[in-house]
Amino acid sequence: MPDVLISGAGGFIGKALTTALRLNNFSITELTREKGDIAEPATWEAVPAHQLVFHLAARTFVPDSWSNPTAFIHTNTIGTLQALEYCRKHGASLIYISSYLYGNPTSLPISESAPILTPNPYALSKKNAEDLCLFYHQCYNVNVTIIRPFNLYGEGQKNSFLIPQLIEQALVEHRFHVKDLSPKRDYLHLDDFIRALVATTQLNGLHIINLGSGKSYSVEEIIQTICRIEGENIPLLNDNIRRQNEIMDTVADIRLAKKLLDWEPLISLESGLQRMLQYYHNQLSLKKTTH
Secondary structure, eight states: OOEEEEETTTSHHHHHHHHHHHHTTOEEEEEOGGGOOTTSHHHHHTSOOOSEEEEOOOOOOHHHHHHOHHHHIIIIIIHHHHHHHHHHHHTOEEEEEOOOOOOSOSSSSBOTTSOOOOOSHHHHHHHHHHHHHHHHHHHHOOOEEEEEEOEEEOTTOOTTSHHHHHHHIIIIISSEEESOSOOEEOEEEHHHHHHHHHHHTTOOSEEEEEESOSOOEEHHHHHHHHHHHHTSOOOEEEOOOOOTTOOOOOOBOOHHHHHHHOOOOOOOHHHHHHHHHHHHHHHHHHHHHHO
């Protein structure tokens, strides 16, 4: 098994990936925020040679990218450039975790060849990083796999994301308050995502791969599922306010992932929500016993 370097190892995805790779007998070095700025060459120069790099470290909260685009370009684009330089110098392969970059799609499901759109500085920073990945593959022969995840969710995710936010509303506030019930997204549970990432370690060359469930669910359907699992009709306040330039539906075409990785999602949205609700119930119980 190759030695693996994981940038962003302390994050939501990074922690789970580190655990999964160790269970598969990979030797792991964790590159976390405490070890330096990933956009600075010195941070990477302090790390010994590895055969494979998972580059996860990034700024991800889209609203912040409007007020501070420089920080997003610095971390997401220049940080990826430094990861690629590390790979070039050491002959390592790179697995780059990109983002959903398709904007408002013209048709569903969305394949990897669909047009790329950059409606915010965050998306621009990720697209720039992808362009660097392509350049380093073409000009320096660095093996690169670019992963474009759709909407990830799972236990321990920050409540700035929709699903943990709705679960917290249900269990703590005992009511839902949303702006719009209509938008639909393709949700993939973290465990399914991690299984796919582990499978990418077998790839060589250049690949761009969508990862999603291949199905989409509206905000309303998620709320209804939470109510069904909890066995109660939780009150709902809907503002009926559509966000500007809202994307109304996304569904990943995951045929390439199935073919290249011999992978398919195993966790339905309902069972994923059951797991998350149990996790948050346990967290709330722990808080009660420690106070």
